[in-house]
Amino acid sequence: MELKLWFSLLFLHVIHDAQSSRGLWTADVPTKIPALQGSCVVIPCTYTYPKPASKLLNRWRGFWRKGNKIVATNLPKWKLNEEYKKRTQFLGNLKTRNCTMLLDGIRKTDVGPFYFRIEMPQYKSFSYTKNMVSIEVLRDPQPPSLSVKVDDDKVTASCSVSHSCPSIPPEFSWSRSGIVTRRSKKLNKWKWETMSTLTFQPRPSDFNKHLNCTVLYRGGKQAKNSTILQTW
Incomplete structure (x- = not known):
């Protein structure tokens, strides 16, 4: 009786493995x-x-x-x-x-x-x-995240947003000229983050005024964030 039960369990185990391997x-x-x-x-x-x-x-x-x-x-x-x-x-x-x-x-x-x-x-x-x-x-996008680092004679500003369309990611524009780089990374199955980084050598006129980052999404909607550069 025990032998029959063992063979039955083995048979069911083989069927389960076969089904699992086939998906x-x-x-x-x-x-x-x-x-x-x-x-x-x-x-x-x-x-x-x-x-x-x-x-x-x-x-x-x-x-x-x-x-x-x-x-x-x-x-x-x-x-x-x-x-x-x-x-x-x-x-x-x-x-x-x-x-x-x-x-x-x-x-x-x-x-x-x-x-x-x-x-x-x-x-x-x-x-x-x-x-x-x-x-x-x-209906409306969230303002982008904006961070600024002032180091010696260089300003590095980073502006980022999360979105769900990696095929057509958002575009960025800055109120100040400089060297701009952009990168995207995957956060989870559907969410992506795109970041624009602006680097420039500051002039005295750059301080105590707004530095703006504007994000343009597919379809024309915009979101903006700004910060005031402080003298060190």
């Missing part, structure tokens, strides 16, 4: 992403599916949907819903299980929820409706 129908996406109205948002997405035992897959069709509306697809000739026509790009490579999408010109109605659907004509199709993404549409 499940899952999509890794953020639940909610804040995005500025008029700007753009990149929805990062990776997906998995149970690997077929003997079939070699070579065709993938991907669709982002909002209810019954098709928002984006990797099929270039597909006619999208008018509401999203020319506003979306399918950035992912389905062969590598990447289903990332860009949505441009964010509107108040773009709250979602959105979900991804994969179609493999020689295998199966699946809608990842348990992995939906909502967008929190922000």
